[in-house]
Amino acid sequence: MTPTSRPLNVTRVLLTITTTLRPATDLGYLLVKHPDRVHEFTVSTGRAYVCYPEATPERCTAALVLDIDPAALRTRGRERPDDFTLGRFVNDRPYAASSLLSAAIAQVFRSALRGTSKERPDLVATPVPLELRLPALRCRGGADLAEELFGPLGWEVTAIPINDSRYVDLTLKGTVRIADALNQIYVLLPVLDDAKHYWVAPDEVDKLLRAGTGWLAGHPKRGLIARRYLAHRRSLASVALARLAEEEADDSVETAATETDEDAELPETARKEPLALQRRRAVTAALAAAGAERVLDLGCGGGALLGDLVGDRRYTEIVGVDVSTLALAMAERRLRLDRLPERQRSRIKLLQGALTYRDDRLKGYDAAVLMEVIEHLDEPRLPALADAVFGHARPATVIVTTPNVEYNVRYEGLTGMRHHDHRFEWSRAAFAAWCAGVAADHGYSVDVTGVGDADPEVGAPTQLAVFTS
Numbered sequence: 001m002t003p004t005s006r007p008l009n010v011t012r013v014l015l016t017i018t019t020t021l022r023p024a025t026d027l028g029y030l031l032v033k034h035p036d037r038v039h040e041f042t043v044s045t046g047r048a049y050v051c052y053p054e055a056t057p058e059r060c061t062a063a064l065v066l067d068i069d070p071a072a073l074r075t076r077g078r079e080r081p082d083d084f085t086l087g088r089f090v091n092d093r094p095y096a097a098s099s100l101l102s103a104a105i106a107q108v109f110r111s112a113l114r115g116t117s118k119e120r121p122d123l124v125a126t127p128v129p130l131e132l133r134l135p136a137l138r139c140r141g142g143a144d145l146a147e148e149l150f151g152p153l154g155w156e157v158t159a160i161p162i163n164d165s166r167y168v169d170l171t172l173k174g175t176v177r178i179a180d181a182l183n184q185i186y187v188l189l190p191v192l193d194d195a196k197h198y199w200v201a202p203d204e205v206d207k208l209l210r211a212g213t214g215w216l217a218g219h220p221k222r223g224l225i226a227r228r229y230l231a232h233r234r235s236l237a238s239v240a241l242a243r244l245a246e247e248e249a250d251d252s253v254e255t256a257a258t259e260t261d262e263d264a265e266l267p268e269t270a271r272k273e274p275l276a277l278q279r280r281r282a283v284t285a286a287l288a289a290a291g292a293e294r295v296l297d298l299g300c301g302g303g304a305l306l307g308d309l310v311g312d313r314r315y316t317e318i319v320g321v322d323v324s325t326l327a328l329a330m331a332e333r334r335l336r337l338d339r340l341p342e343r344q345r346s347r348i349k350l351l352q353g354a355l356t357y358r359d360d361r362l363k364g365y366d367a368a369v370l371m372e373v374i375e376h377l378d379e380p381r382l383p384a385l386a387d388a389v390f391g392h393a394r395p396a397t398v399i400v401t402t403p404n405v406e407y408n409v410r411y412e413g414l415t416g417m418r419h420h421d422h423r424f425e426w427s428r429a430a431f432a433a434w435c436a437g438v439a440a441d442h443g444y445s446v447d448v449t450g451v452g453d454a455d456p457e458v459g460a461p462t463q464l465a466v467f468t469s
């Protein structure tokens with residue numbers, strides 16, 4: 001694995017990824033790097049290598065080694081619009097994993113980060129047993145912060161301080177999809193390092209939200225993550241937090257306003273009532289109006305709505321369903337299921353399932369909620385979802401919310417869709433047409449309204465439909 005022509009004056013950093021999946025050598029498919037050879041890359045800060053120190057059917061380890069060339073950094077530094085002295089930066093941080101390693105991960109594991117694999121699409125979609133090790137991680141905030149950042153994502157975290165407390169030897173264990181694991185590392189390394197080595201441009205907000213898909217919006221430390229990732233640029237962090245709040249907001253988790261970090265800033269947007277909160281209010285009002293007691297939250301995500309429902313005694317049975325085990329793990333933590341008394345605990349169930357398949361476990365409920373879920377499915381899959389929910393599970397009431405694409409022109413700086421994982425966003429006419437079709441096909445009546453401040457021209461930001469059988 002030692003390259004033959006390595007520059008003399010380099011520093012090395014290391015990440016290892018181990019799995020005990022059977023056969024463990026399938027790690028090669030997950031990372032799109034064959035275990036039998038050394039893979040070598042030129043990256044912007046030096047050379048990167050991927051090799052497999054261990055590759056047996058029982059256990060397989062991939063190592064990413066990054067040789068940082070300070071000379072390359074100095075050259076890059078002159079082209080930058082800021083005055084970082086990059087050579088000194090890297091010499092101050094020998095062997096430490098940092099934002100430099102994060103940049104290399106983005107380049108070397110591009111396909112794995114996207115969660116795509118031509119050969120094994122099923123495998124990349126599956127949580128697998130993983131152990132990630134970063135033997136020297138620069139960590140401003142120490143081992144405690146590493147625990148606070150990775151713990152809520154379902155990792156078992158071991159962070160041992162090295163020398164002084166600014167470096168830790170970090171081990172993460174968990175059953176996680178490879179793309180989630182890599183995206184989390186990609187975002188959280190520079191957050192822990194808190195010293196980005198390059199100029200942070202506005203497109204970093206998009207990069208953060210894309211890499212944070214499925215785990216950042218519900219993260220209790222998302223305020224700190226956004227600020228540090230965006231190098232404390234107040235305006236960018238506000239935009240990122242506002243867009244995350246659109247996705248999911250929970251009063252009990254950290255917002256920029258409650259952060260006690262010394263760099264705490266209060267974005268304007270944090271003072272307004274987040275749309276996600278207004279949406280949950282509208283949904284719980286509709287559930288109450290329907291007189292529902294036994295309810296399904298289909299595509300429950302990190303469990304913000306489940307949290308509201310658990311706090312309301314009228315709901316005797318609450319079931320959260322999601323296809324993502326990461327989302328369910330986050331919901332479980334948020335609800336503190338392990339600490340609830342048995343009588344409370346027995347009201348709540350979390351189920352893994354795909355909403356495009358008929359599922360007998362979902363039959364016979366008073367109401368089902370599909371809050372900001374349909375736009376995450378490919379449009380051709382919607383008839384299957386309608387069949388499974390309206391045709392098979394057949395709750396008396398179904399509440400559906402989805403973005404109103406017409407309103408997007410009111411979001412400053414938004415290009416494209418509101419969220420990277422959205423497959424479509426509909427106009428009011430398109431949603432109304434879909435609702436009418438589903439209601440007619442499955443014997444429901446439907447009432448469509450909006451949530452959030454309605455604009456006279458483009459309507460409300462969120463559309464809401466209540467179906468009644």
Ligand code: SAH
Pocket residue numbers: 247248298299300301302304321322323324327353354355356370371372373376377
């Ligand atoms: N309802 C939550 C989460 C919305 S994000 C909220 O409003 O905060 C969409 C969620 O739908 C994600 O958690 C995603 O994992 C889930 N999802 C997407 N497609 C799904 C499918 N086919 N089956 C089940 N869940 C799905």
